[in-house]
Amino acid sequence: xxxxxxxxxxxxxxxxxxxxxxxxxxxxxxxxxxxxxxxxxxxxxxxxxxxxxxxxxxxxxxxxxxxxxxxxxxxxxxxxxxxxxxxxxxxxxxxxxxxxxxxxxxxxxxxxxxxxxxxxxxxxxxxxxxxxxxxxxxxxxxxxxxxxxxxxxxxxxxxxxxxxxxxxxxxxxxxxxxxxxxxxxxxxxxxxxxxxxxxxxxxxxxxxxxxxxxxxxxxxxxxxxxxxxxxxxxxxxxxxxxxxxxxxxxxxxxxxxxxxxxxxxxxxxxxxxxxxxxxxxxxxxxxxxxxxxxxxxxxxxxxxxxxxxxxxxxxxxxxxxxxxxxxxxxxxxxxxxxx
Amino acid sequence: xxxxxxxxxxxxxxxxxxxxxxxxxxxxxxxxxxxxxxxxxxxxxxxxxxxxxxxxxxxxxxxxxxxxxxxxxxxxxxxxxx
Numbered sequence: 001x002x003x004x005x006x007x008x009x010x011x012x013x014x015x016x017x018x019x020x021x022x023x024x025x026x027x028x029x030x031x032x033x034x035x036x037x038x039x040x041x042x043x044x045x046x047x048x049x050x051x052x053x054x055x056x057x058x059x060x061x062x063x064x065x066x067x068x069x070x071x072x073x074x075x076x077x078x079x080x081x082x083x084x085x086x087x088x089x090x091x092x093x094x095x096x097x098x099x100x101x102x103x104x105x106x107x108x109x110x111x112x113x114x115x116x117x118x119x120x121x122x123x124x125x126x127x128x129x130x131x132x133x134x135x136x137x138x139x140x141x142x143x144x145x146x147x148x149x150x151x152x153x154x155x156x157x158x159x160x161x162x163x164x165x166x167x168x169x170x171x172x173x174x175x176x177x178x179x180x181x182x183x184x185x186x187x188x189x190x191x192x193x194x195x196x197x198x199x200x201x202x203x204x205x206x207x208x209x210x211x212x213x214x215x216x217x218x219x220x221x222x223x224x225x226x227x228x229x230x231x232x233x234x235x236x237x238x239x240x241x242x243x244x245x246x247x248x249x250x251x252x253x254x255x256x257x258x259x260x261x262x263x264x265x266x267x268x269x270x271x272x273x274x275x276x277x278x279x280x281x282x283x284x285x286x287x288x289x290x291x292x293x294x295x296x297x298x299x300x301x302x303x304x305x306x307x308x309x310x311x312x313x314x315x316x317x318x319x320x321x322x323x324x325x326x327x328x329x330x331x332x333x334x335x336x337x338x339x
Numbered sequence: 340x341x342x343x344x345x346x347x348x349x350x351x352x353x354x355x356x357x358x359x360x361x362x363x364x365x366x367x368x369x370x371x372x373x374x375x376x377x378x379x380x381x382x383x384x385x386x387x388x389x390x391x392x393x394x395x396x397x398x399x400x401x402x403x404x405x406x407x408x409x410x411x412x413x414x415x416x417x418x419x420x421x
Contacts, residue, residue, distance in 0.1 A: 003409070043409065044379070045379065045381060146398070226380060226381070226384055229381055229384050230384045230388060230400075233384065233385060233388055234388045234391075263381075265381050269385060
């Protein structure tokens with residue numbers, strides 16, 4: 001016997017965005033001594049001037065809670081109306097239970113569906129894709145998508161390849177019902193043959209199997225910067241163009257481009273490859289926020305809307321790419337001005 | 340038909356001008372990417388990606404690290420291009 005499933009669909013959109021950056025601003029001058037580098041070198045290679053680090057007693061969930069509360073308030077709903085929470089992160093320090101359920105407790109709504117996703121710097125766009133499908137198929141009315149990272153916990157301050165890149169922060173969006181289509185089709189995939197290019201290791205089992213072996217060290221992110229850069233500038237522009245086409249737009253009809261804030265040189269290269277005209281606003285939050293992995297796109301979205309309030313409700317291409325190597329991109333309508 | 344050195348040099352010149360904003364007149368076979376032209380490692384990656392596309396040739400990472408001069412890049416492409 002065929003099962004019953006409501007076949008009607010519901011359009012979805014981003015209703016609001018919220019962002020939180022921890023108060024401590026860390027300029028390049030605080031990073032350079034331990035990696036024998038200079039402010040100029042870091043700015044030239046990445047565009048980063050400063051970033052924010054959370055304090056030792058400020059957790060990933062502390063940051064995520066503030067971002068989530070802002071997004072929920074701006075959406076004009078309450079935490080109790082959230083049906084599902086999708087938490088994209090690679091820096092929650094527990095395998096189980098999930099970051100999403102800790103966030104539920106903090107938000108005071110312990111009944112929503114909640115889970116984490118591991119798609120690194122593409123995590124936020126993966127979350128938007130899932131949330132869109134959940135609202136469309138009516139399995140949820142309001143979905144909270146969080147990208148949050150405390151990467152300072154998993155970055156070696158002496159690693160010349162990563163110490164100046166990664167940072168902390170959290171961004172959130174509420175995705176819910178809409179009259180019109182507010183989220184275009186997601187173009188996503190992987191280049192998993194290169195999964196060794198960005199790793200966070202050793203695994204828990206290596207510690208268990210090597211008790212007392214001190215040189216295993218703390219698990220930190222390591223990255224083959226040039227290989228990742230090459231992949232990003234070569235593979236991601238075609239994905240971005242497909243996402244624009246899938247949404248029925250062209251690069252010159254787009255209002256904004258909000259890519260994962262990995263490196264300003266990658267952002268420039270993507271914009272050039274896509275032949276984005278000057279009319280397209282490009283998010284460059286990396287300059288003062290660094291690379292916050294899953295948090296970077298919602299943080300950059302919030303910053304761009306503060307700088308350019310005229311972009312509320314306009315179209316923006318989001319594209320995330322990172323460890324896996326995985327990627328996802330979609331065109332969205334930016335959230336309207338808060339009620 | 341194999342690519343001639345002149346064609347490849349002209350193509351590389353165009354790419355380096357575009358990627359690194361260097362005056363075309365400064366670019367010659369013996370010029371070193373890093374020391375003479377101030378092309379850093381990330382710009383080098385962009386040059387390589389653009390050259391692969393332009394000449395339909397695959398330039399592996401370990402070959403890139405060996406390319407010190409414009410001439411090294413041109414010769415690799417001439418030898419390995421179609």
